Amino acid sequence: MIHIKNLNYYYKKNKPILQNVSSNLETGKIYGLLGLNGEGKTTFLKLIAGILFPREGNIALEQLKSTSRTKEFHAQIYFLPDQPLSYSLNIDKYVSIYSSFYENFSLDFFYQSLQDLHIDRNNSINSMSLGQQKKLFLAFALAANTKYLLLDEPTNGLDIPSKAIVRKLLAKSIDENKIILISTHLVKDVENLLDHLLILKDCELVFDMSTIDISNKYKFQYTTESITEALYQETSLANYKTITENVLQEESLIDLEVLFNAVQQNKL
Structure with missing residues (x-):
């Protein structure tokens, strides 16, 4: 479970981004995080991932606080930004280096996902289009098999067939021990997958309800x-x-x- 209590964040005190946000995210569910542009969705994900620290309040992933930044904490969580960094490595080399950070990484799932998404594993990453890179890093994020998976606009920029494949991969990836949190403005791309909906508005969490x-x-x-x-x-x-x-x-x-x-x- 992810426990979020009285979360506040700002870059300038007179311009809050998140105010008094509280929620409990349960395992075994895919959450949708919605909000207009600039409402703090990406900031919210980064706070959970431990990339940013709360100004007030706290976030805990089971017994681990997001401010801990320990090896144990980062091994359990994967944050995929909207625009991942490119690398001057081929895919196999990238995977051999970075998969070692995740003890449950599934090479079989990763390479099968590349096949499904029509990505040649022999490609150099920085020679691929932005759309192909996005699919590559999404396949990696899912294959990392972490307990907590945070996705920022995962279908943004993908073609229609790829979106359908991504939905299938996401459905395969969830189990009773995991939480997937998807920030998106393209709700039609993922709405059939979601178990719970969170909506940010005017710096606050104004809607927090399961689809049931x-x-x-x-x-x-x-x-x-x-x-x-x-x-x-x-x-x-x-x-x-x-x-x-x-x-x-x-x-x-x-x-x-x-x-x-x-x-x-x-x-x-």
Whole structure:
């Protein structure tokens, strides 16, 4: 579990980035982290990863604080930034050097993922396109097989077939002992994978709910006419996208884009 309590962070005191953020992230789940640009999603991931330190509050991964920066701490966590650094190494050499930091690294999973993503393992990394490099480092991150995996915009810049493959790889990677936290603005790319949703707004964590609880509490529907009792409603070219209270406990597919827009407008 990741315990986050009264987390505050800022570069300048009069310009907070995160304020009084508290949450508990449970193992066995894939979390989605949403927010507008500049709302602190990347900062939040870096704080959990121990790259940045909280100004106030604390983060603990089981018994390990994110401020410890011990070998034991870093062996359990992998943070993949939106734009990973390039290297003047071929793929095999890169893996032989950096996989040693992760005791549960799976070479079989890594090379199978490269195959699935159509990446030639003989390539030099800095000769690859940015999209190919992104797929390479995502395959490495998943193969590292760490207990905590933090992904910053993992599908940004990928083509449609690659996004589908990445979804399959992510689904394969989660188990009851792991936590995967995905920061994204491309919610359609990962919405079917998510077990829990976190939304940052105005420096605070304003939404923290499992997809099961969301389905039980809210009903999502598309209608040709406006619904007066709607909690939130927006129009598209052909219909109304609506959120209502799920009084009758009816099943409906969660529309994360509509949910996100409703939270942004303080409707939920």
